[in-house]
Amino acid sequence: MKKIYLDYNASTPIAPDVSRAMQPYLAEHYGNPSSSHWAGAPAKAAVEKARSQLAGLLGCKFSEVVFTSGGTESNNYAIKGTFFALQDKGSHIITSQIEHPAVIQPCKFLEKLGAQITYLPVDARGLVDPDDIKKAIKAETILVSIMHANNETGSIQPISEISKITRERGVWLHSDAAQSVGKIACDVLELGVDLLSVAGHKVYAPKGVGAIFIRQGIELVSFMHGAGHESGRRAGTENVLLNVGLGAAAELAEQLREKSASCELRDLFFDDLQGHFGDRVVLNGHPTKRLPNTLYVSFVGKNGSQILQQLEGVAASTGAACHADSVELSAVLEAMQIDKQVGMGAIRFSLGRATTRTDIKAVVEMLKNVVSG
Numbered sequence: 001m002k003k004i005y006l007d008y009n010a011s012t013p014i015a016p017d018v019s020r021a022m023q024p025y026l027a028e029h030y031g032n033p034s035s036s037h038w039a040g041a042p043a044k045a046a047v048e049k050a051r052s053q054l055a056g057l058l059g060c061k062f063s064e065v066v067f068t069s070g071g072t073e074s075n076n077y078a079i080k081g082t083f084f085a086l087q088d089k090g091s092h093i094i095t096s097q098i099e100h101p102a103v104i105q106p107c108k109f110l111e112k113l114g115a116q117i118t119y120l121p122v123d124a125r126g127l128v129d130p131d132d133i134k135k136a137i138k139a140e141t142i143l144v145s146i147m148h149a150n151n152e153t154g155s156i157q158p159i160s161e162i163s164k165i166t167r168e169r170g171v172w173l174h175s176d177a178a179q180s181v182g183k184i185a186c187d188v189l190e191l192g193v194d195l196l197s198v199a200g201h202k203v204y205a206p207k208g209v210g211a212i213f214i215r216q217g218i219e220l221v222s223f224m225h226g227a228g229h230e231s232g233r234r235a236g237t238e239n240v241l242l243n244v245g246l247g248a249a250a251e252l253a254e255q256l257r258e259k260s261a262s263c264e265l266r267d268l269f270f271d272d273l274q275g276h277f278g279d280r281v282v283l284n285g286h287p288t289k290r291l292p293n294t295l296y297v298s299f300v301g302k303n304g305s306q307i308l309q310q311l312e313g314v315a316a317s318t319g320a321a322c323h324a325d326s327v328e329l330s331a332v333l334e335a336m337q338i339d340k341q342v343g344m345g346a347i348r349f350s351l352g353r354a355t356t357r358t359d360i361k362a363v364v365e366m367l368k369n370v371v372s373g
């Protein structure tokens with residue numbers, strides 16, 4: 001059985017260059033970056049190099065990058081850290097209904113502590129309307145948290161437009177860029193964000209590492225208390241090995257920027273499906289403002305999980321959980337108000353560096369055989 005991996009939005013393999021960069025830190029350089037002797041120096045230099053590599057990809061200052069354990073921690077830090085830092089100003093946070101649980105759940109948690117959260121709707125293509133943000137901001141608003149690109153649809157939110165509004169109103173803007181970093185440009189100056197989350201394992205670095213961009217001048221309340229690591233912003237001895245991996249992955253992503261931006265294979269995939277299935281296959285998400293690797297399609301009236309089960313060797317994701325007598329759509333499809341007949345047939349194919357034309361053609365042929373009627 002040939003294995004075809006089309007689930008790069010779930011996780012990516014560690015790139016060979018990244019793995020090579022990490023090797024010396026598995027055995028040779030074991031010192032603590034905080035130690036001032038010969039063993040600490042190379043570890044410290046490695047973490048600082050990784051920080052500059054990531055700063056290069058995000059277009060920010062070296063000192064504005066804090067390493068974390070992943071996208072979830074970065075989102076938690078941004079949201080809770082703002083809540084505790086700006087309690088004197090207010091406790092109103094604006095987010096959207098299609099955020100990842102790593103944003104929604106910290107917001108739900110803060111609601112229990114008295115925060116007021118506005119969960120904005122999205123349109124049928126999964127986009128937030130900046131005007132809704134403008135209308136929702138009030139004197140007590142402390143944070144707007146809108147993801148850069150959605151993990152299911154790949155739809156890209158108008159972050160630069162949103163940041164013009166938040167700047168004008170003096171509200172911090174956080175964006176969960178777990179899915180966009182390495183796939184499209186994520187220059188924090190162009191985006192105008194104050195806080196931005198990065199997840200290593202979506203960008204060919206290992207799992208369990210990430211980072212948060214914290215704009216200079218912003219002071220979050222840290223939730224890891226201990227020694228003064230990461231300039232006092234995240235206590236705990238630096239994870240040298242994984243940070244090196246993320247740094248190398250960031251540099252590689254910068255080099256491969258042009259290649260990653262190509263929509264060619266994704267569009268070929270959809271064209272081939274449409275050529276065969278016509279209007280029995282529909283696209284979920286925005287037709288153009290979308291990650292170049294993400295194809296979220298629905299086979300109308302069919303069951304996405306059942307289709308996927310029959311695609312032997314193909315790794316992809318579904319957008320609905322089908323139980324004995326009911327279909328539960330993902331929160332993203334629900335928010336987009338996608339019809340159940342469409343939503344239940346949703347499959348997300350997410351392409352990556354190793355995906356070939358042959359893979360796509362093979363999956364299309366399998367789908368032609370599996371999806372009948």
Ligand SMILES: Cc1ncc(COP(=O)(O)O)c(C=O)c1O
Pocket residue numbers: 009010069070071072073075100102147149150151176178179199200201208209210
């Ligand atoms: C949009 C988004 N945010 C956050 C996360 C969580 O990142 P991590 O797995 O590094 O905690 C993910 C991972 O699926 C994601 O897709």
